[in-house]
Amino acid sequence: MAIARKIAYNVVFSSVAKVFSTILALVAIGFITRYLGAEGFGNYATVLAFLSFFAAITDLGLNQISTREISRTGADEKKIIGNIFCLRALSSLTIIIIAPVTVFFLNYPLEVKKGILIVAVSFLFSSTYQILNGVFQKNLAMDKVALGELMGKIVQVAFVILAVRLELGFDWIMAALLFNSIASFLVVFFWSKKYLRFKLQVDFKYWKEFLKESMPLGISAVITFIYFKMDTLILASLKGSADVGIYNAAYKVLENITFFPAMIVGLVLPILARNVFENRERFTDIANKTFKVFVILVVPLVVGTLFLADGVINIIGGEEFAQAGNVLRILVFALAFIFFGQLFNAVLVVSNLQKKLMIILAIAAVVNISLNLIFIPKFSYMAAAYVSLITEIVVVSLGLYLSVRKAKFIPVPERIFSILLAGSMMGLFLYLFRGYTLISPEINFVFLSVGSAGIYFFFLWVFRAIKTEEIKSLINKKGIENYEELS
Numbered sequence: 001m002a003i004a005r006k007i008a009y010n011v012v013f014s015s016v017a018k019v020f021s022t023i024l025a026l027v028a029i030g031f032i033t034r035y036l037g038a039e040g041f042g043n044y045a046t047v048l049a050f051l052s053f054f055a056a057i058t059d060l061g062l063n064q065i066s067t068r069e070i071s072r073t074g075a076d077e078k079k080i081i082g083n084i085f086c087l088r089a090l091s092s093l094t095i096i097i098i099a100p101v102t103v104f105f106l107n108y109p110l111e112v113k114k115g116i117l118i119v120a121v122s123f124l125f126s127s128t129y130q131i132l133n134g135v136f137q138k139n140l141a142m143d144k145v146a147l148g149e150l151m152g153k154i155v156q157v158a159f160v161i162l163a164v165r166l167e168l169g170f171d172w173i174m175a176a177l178l179f180n181s182i183a184s185f186l187v188v189f190f191w192s193k194k195y196l197r198f199k200l201q202v203d204f205k206y207w208k209e210f211l212k213e214s215m216p217l218g219i220s221a222v223i224t225f226i227y228f229k230m231d232t233l234i235l236a237s238l239k240g241s242a243d244v245g246i247y248n249a250a251y252k253v254l255e256n257i258t259f260f261p262a263m264i265v266g267l268v269l270p271i272l273a274r275n276v277f278e279n280r281e282r283f284t285d286i287a288n289k290t291f292k293v294f295v296i297l298v299v300p301l302v303v304g305t306l307f308l309a310d311g312v313i314n315i316i317g318g319e320e321f322a323q324a325g326n327v328l329r330i331l332v333f334a335l336a337f338i339f340f341g342q343l344f345n346a347v348l349v350v351s352n353l354q355k356k357l358m359i360i361l362a363i364a365a366v367v368n369i370s371l372n373l374i375f376i377p378k379f380s381y382m383a384a385a386y387v388s389l390i391t392e393i394v395v396v397s398l399g400l401y402l403s404v405r406k407a408k409f410i411p412v413p414e415r416i417f418s419i420l421l422a423g424s425m426m427g428l429f430l431y432l433f434r435g436y437t438l439i440s441p442e443i444n445f446v447f448l449s450v451g452s453a454g455i456y457f458f459f460l461w462v463f464r465a466i467k468t469e470e471i472k473s474l475i476n477k478k479g480i481e482n483y484e485e486l487s
Contacts, residue, residue, distance in 0.1 A: 017146035021153045026316055028153075029252055032173055033245070033317040035164045042241030045248035046108065047115035047174060049229040049236075054099070054123045056225035058091040061217025061354070066131060067212065067269060081135060082201035084210065088131045089200075106193045106338075115174040125181035129188040133266065134247075135196050138247065146263070152184030186294035216354040220423045223361040226369060231384040234372050239380050249321040250328035253312060254335045255422075260297055260341040264290060275440045276407075284409060287347060291411045296337040296465070299423035300456045304449065305332035307430040311445040323381075330385040339393035343411075344399030351407040360398040364391050373420045414467045422459035428482040429455045 033041045045398045066084045098121035103113045108298045129148075136145050159176035163169070211218075232251075235244045268290055277281040305312070309332075310325040317324065368391040377384035428450050460466045 017150045018259050021150045024153045024157045025256045028157045030316050031160050031164045033249060033321060038245035038320055039241040042244030043109060043112050045232055045244050046112055046236045047119055049232040049262040050116045050306045051119040051123060053120055053224050054095045054120060058095055058127060060091060061214030062131060065214040065217060077196055078198045081196060082198040083203050083206050085131050086200040086202055087207055089128050092127045095123060096120050111170040114171055118174045119177055122178040122181040125185040125449055128186040132188055132192045145188055147475045148184045148187035151187050152180040155183040156180035158283040168383050185247045215360045220358045220361045223365045226365040230369055230373050235384060238377055242381050246321055246324050247327060247384055249317045249324040250331055253328060254331050257335060258338055261339040264293060265342045265346045269346050271299060272346060276350045287409055288412050290343055292414045294343060295416055295419050298336045298339050299419055300426060302332050302336055303423050303427045304452055305329060305432055308448060327381055327385045330389055334392045341392060341395045341399055344403045347403045347407050349407050353406055356402050356406060360395060364395045367391055367394055418463035418465035421463050422456050422465055425459045426452045426456040
């Protein structure tokens with residue numbers, strides 16, 4: 001199967017699976033918010049923030065560097081994956097040991113402390129199967145990972161609904177995350193054997209050499225946690241669980257969308273890594289096409305959210321979380337910058353500039369924490385939202401600067417005016433029909449969402465932002481010979 005067709009298949013299949021996963025995640029959030037209320041959901045979000053903390057301190061940069069290394073010509077995949085899988089498992093087990101000690105010193109409610117212990121165990125499974133993602137990325141088979149994650153999400157939602165219906169309490173809501181991780185791990189581990197059969201290996205010399213390469217990214221992961229999740233922890237400390245709940249009702253929507261840039265970058269990362277030094281023209285071409293895809297995705301997300309944020313929050317959390325609508329309108333701009341930040345970060349990683357990336361994220365973390373500590377005491381979750389936006393602007397601006405200056409990649413927007421014009425048509429549709437009432441607010445929301453999306457993609461084709469040849473290349477049974485032929 002031609003490379004472009006395989007990428008297209010993976011993007012389409014993974015997108016569909018991820019859309020279903022997102023829908024299930026939002027269904028779960030809907031049950032959780034209504035069952036726990038704003039304060040209880042704030043406790044839930046606080047526990048998840050600590051899960052992100054565990055993920056950050058045990059990351060060690062292993063995922064991205066292992067993907068990069070197995071994608072290089074002549075790589076010994078069994079040695080790399082065997083050693084890194086073992087190293088990741090060891091770091092995850094360390095968390096399970098450290099978590100109970102850490103929890104003892106925290107000034108949080110008992111249910112939050114128990115929740116942290118539960119997610120620490122779940123992290124053992126979620127972190128280890130992520131190492132295998134590199135195998136699927138190299139073989140352009142991320143559809144398998146997406147399906148595994150979908151299976152895990154189905155298990156989680158089932159247990160959440162069961163916990164709510166039987167009123168089993170907060171602990172069982174958190175335990176659903178553990179069952180999710182176990183299910184996803186089993187599916188991904190089983191399918192990985194199709195592409196690579198490996199044994200656990202302990203080569204301390206290799207670990208030391210590998211960590212020299214990966215640690216800058218590991219430190220970057222900790223820094224990223226600081227500016228992604230410290231707002232939640234600062235809110236919890238200074239304002240309480242109710243404010244955390246309102247902020248995270250909006251934030252969870254964005255978290256469930258960020259899989260798009262991560263997924264696409266994950267698919268092209270091995271190709272970028274192979275060509276960054278060997279075939280510069282192809283590297284630039286693929287990076288620019290990824291940039292165009294991100295513009296196409298970002299425009300409707302921003303336009304749609306500006307008009308539909310209140311409806312989204314009402315469906316997810318109900319009237320108790322109504323104030324989260326304006327928070328979502330701010331955070332969607334942060335989401336837009338996250339898309340392009342992912343691309344520039346990937347360019348720096350494949351160009352062996354991960355140390356520069358660490359500096360970028362360190363600057364962003366300082367900006368984020370400083371502004372949150374200054375403004376959250378007075379403006380609460382609205383300050384956290386604006387600070388998130390400012391932080392992402394800093395990350396993208398510095399990432400673009402280094403990509404141009406050090407990696408010699410200058411993004412060239414293709415048909416950007418046509419894309420923006422299609423977005424304007426979408427916005428006009430939403431503006432004209434925003435007060436139009438059908439059978440119910442829910443039906444009206446669906447009408448506006450589906451109708452505006454249809455308008456946007458129709459005008460993308462009319463204004464030739466997406467060419468007929470590109471559409472045919474995705475559905476043609478013969479596919480295309482080279483990725484570069486997409487233009």
